Amino acid sequence: MQDRRNFLKLGAGAALGGLASTMPGTVMASECGEIKWNESADVIVVGSGFAGLSAALNVKRSGVGSVLVLEKMQVFGGNSAINGGWLAIPKNPTQLAQGVNDDSPEELVKDQIISGRGMQNEDMLRQIANRALDAYDLCIETGVKFRKDFNIQVGGHNKARAIRTQHGTGGDITTKLYEAGVKEGIDYRLQHYIEDFIMDGQEIIGLKVRQNYRFPDLKTGKSIYIKANRAVVLANGGFARNMELRAAVDPSLDPTLDGTNALGATGEVTLTAMAHGALPVHMNLIQTGHWGSPDEGGFGWSNALLSIGWHEGVSVSVLNGKRYMNERADRKTCSEAIMKNRYQDGSPAYPVVFFNHKDHPDDDRVVRALRDDMAWKVDSFEQLAEKFNIPLTQLKQTVKEFNAQVSTRQDPLFGRKMDTAVELKPPFVVSRIWPKVHYCMGGLKTDIGARVIDGRSMKPIKKLYAVGEVTGGVHGEARLSSTSCLECLTMGIVVSETIKSDV
Template sequence: MTNTIFVRQLKTMLTWLGIRNFTIGKRQIFQILLSLVVIMTVNASRCDADDESCVQEITDRPIIVVGSGLAGLSASIEAYNAGANVVLVEKEPRVGGNSAKATSGINGAASKYQKNAEIDDSVGTFKKDTLSSGDGLCVESLVDLLANNSASAIDWVSSFGVELSNIVFMGGHSQQRTHREPARPDGKPSPVGFNIVSALRKHAESLVGDKFAIKTGTKVERVITTKAGEDIVASGVQVSDSDGNREELIGTIVLATGGYGNDHTDSSLLQEFKPEVANLPTTNGPFATGEGVKMGRAIGAQLMHMDKVQIHPTGFIEVTDPNSASKFLAPEALRGSGGILLNSEGKRFTNELGRRDDVTAAIFAQKTTLKGVDNSPSVAYMLLNEDMCDKFGQPNLGFYKFKKLVRPVESLKDLAEEMGADVETLKETLSNYGKDADPFGKKVIPYTFNADSDKLWVAVITPAIHYTMGGLSINTQANIMADGSNRPIKGLYGAGEVTAGVHGGNRLGGNSLLECVVFGRIAGKSAATYTQDTLASARELDEPTE
């Protein structure tokens, strides 16, 4: 290999690593040796002598998106749209993650659907609700981004063929802004998270080719880094397939690996940071074990709010297995559609549309348990009538009815007996609901009950681990930040539940899917820009040097 090609490759590699202020000449022996170490560290491509195309091969690196939930899909699509090569890596056999399990909806303020429905909402009001829910712990600049980009996020998701015109109230909101799909004409369910993820997955699959790859069944084991002065520079990841074969992928990284709401591994983040809730049931899939947070931590990323774990007030109790550690989520939209919560006395005890942490605390305070069940969890009874079921969507409710998670009430007497309540007290609760000012401060009452004629449905629910607000600290460009400094880790971005700061101490319902879209798109664009800027700098330096 000629001197000129050798030096050009050294310059290119150093630039890729973020080291741009340097000189190379005949006397810079130390710098050349350092460069050789760097090349070996990042597993640079081997080149034939005098092959000038090697410079492009070294610098033409992809965006490596780790995790294929809604955040990862959003990042992948936007990075590709920005002109980048993309490799989407997923440890599970299929794309989707926890996002596909989301059932309540995605928030948007001043969206086209709200305007069509004459719902008077604003970005400012949405921001205020989010900050209030976060108990002063939200990073306000991130909340600004979330709220200001919420309407465009709804538009973007809709552009993939997902209609989000059914808008409901959720707990902690001051206006209807949680967008769901309307009932389908064919009577089939419209699970909003699954359908959004499916639409983006199909689009991503249509992009597969020379510039876009999807690797399922592939686990990322670590992030590869080097040091450049005071900076940490991420340059790739080590992955392994189901057969244990390992390889290194070199490129700019977006972590979108989700949270740690089902982390019962030997290095459990739940046990480390929130042991008092670690044994509660969870709505998370078995894959929610915090790998992204752990990998970030291992290379010096900043963690924040790790003890902030959201306990959702309503996980379904399966009558045949009430102590199961895994729960189907009873969507907040059930309460947003009018469902009420009752204790064992047949009385309401909380504002069903209050903040999630408040409703959860109220359920635990009732100390209601299942009759005849040893070690019964704390439970409450959710009651709905047909109007409420219609608002939620009968097809969507069909799955829960099929699983017997939502059951018909044969008579108030039978329900009272199951609960251990007096039937007259139960009748009084239903008859008085919504007649006067609500004793628990509930301001939105979509429907009331007729205790004598309503067809009723009941579900037994219990609080369950649902979401982890803690994770890796990011800035407004979705850069993951280094611990102990105000500097980003170069070449490393994050989006979704793996990150922290947006939700503070308590996430507002409907903000999870929105966060995935808003910050997934930002991370994808930022990663593409970083890669393009690095390549541009490398080309500026690509000139003959003696």
């Protein structure tokens, strides 16, 4: 099959200059005459995390035709498969069973407005919150299991509305969405790298794809052309692992910070979309996860362990043995407070978080952390102080003051909500913390229906859509915990409705 179309003359490499020459995925788009399409699909989804899998399944169920999912890595799931499996759902069944009856989608949006610090897209957040139960139903219907009776209040939220998957990992969701898609006829392919978009003016008509690609070697595989009859949905995630791009958009971000993302989170599809006119927003807003541990690489177990520590325990500076923040504040607030803990030479003075071991001796979060040496059991204040070089007298005074605050349920120092705090007595479970680069707030501008906006015309690029972390401007300056999975799953539903209405 042949169809005469032209690439845009300005390719990604030309648009981004010298930066592109060292970045994966920023290829020069050459002018092309006749294109011999190797194959076609009605809808092509790029990426296989929460957003891509949700979009693919919901698009398939909408009846608009065949769906092809392209994943550049050797496994499906991306960052979603390795995340903590948290999902913020107002009015979820466990929340209601706990007697939390005063929550609502609007309450969630209120929390996100505070966290977004005036930079958020309220209409988008409201749409996502209003579809939260749809996302929950999608999970349940496809076989996802959540922890029995587990629903807690996480940082920056004013209500307990965060549920968690059975095994504490996003893989519990990605696996079930993938399995459902296979049964319903979705075509999933690994090791398919997007080299360029094939455009006809302001309309995307297909993709140039490197088949049998082996990350990160761009010389592997071969190029093929896949025609998109009705839509291309970008769900390729963020760019937190692209160190050069990180430095370019936010020079203030500490380049030594570890990251929680999978190695494939390099953002090349985002850059290619930008080169073809897609409008980027908030690219300099890169969020760190304040629950990172310097004693394990990548995402790790620290996030799960600190779901206990932030609520029941306390965080103190090793420099002076004092508390230094509201342990239950949002990610940005906590990360900034943590990273102020430095020695005179500027090196990190890793603060510690600790809570009572006797309250959780058999909890899998504790057992795993102790097993993997990213947390330790200490039997006394003296052992705690000696192991982490903390001033003993002040450490004891800090805990004494904290225990008094537990009794009164008031924190005059930092305004922490104390409803879940407990009186601290050794032995303790102790871990060190230091933020890790976690989430890109910025990406491609879309309208509320997930249509990608062309910065030259401020109108949608025809047949091009984007969902999940690849989009920008949704959460504003900081994203609340457990809302990324919610956004990805709900926008996968929304984009399927948009595509059907646009066809």
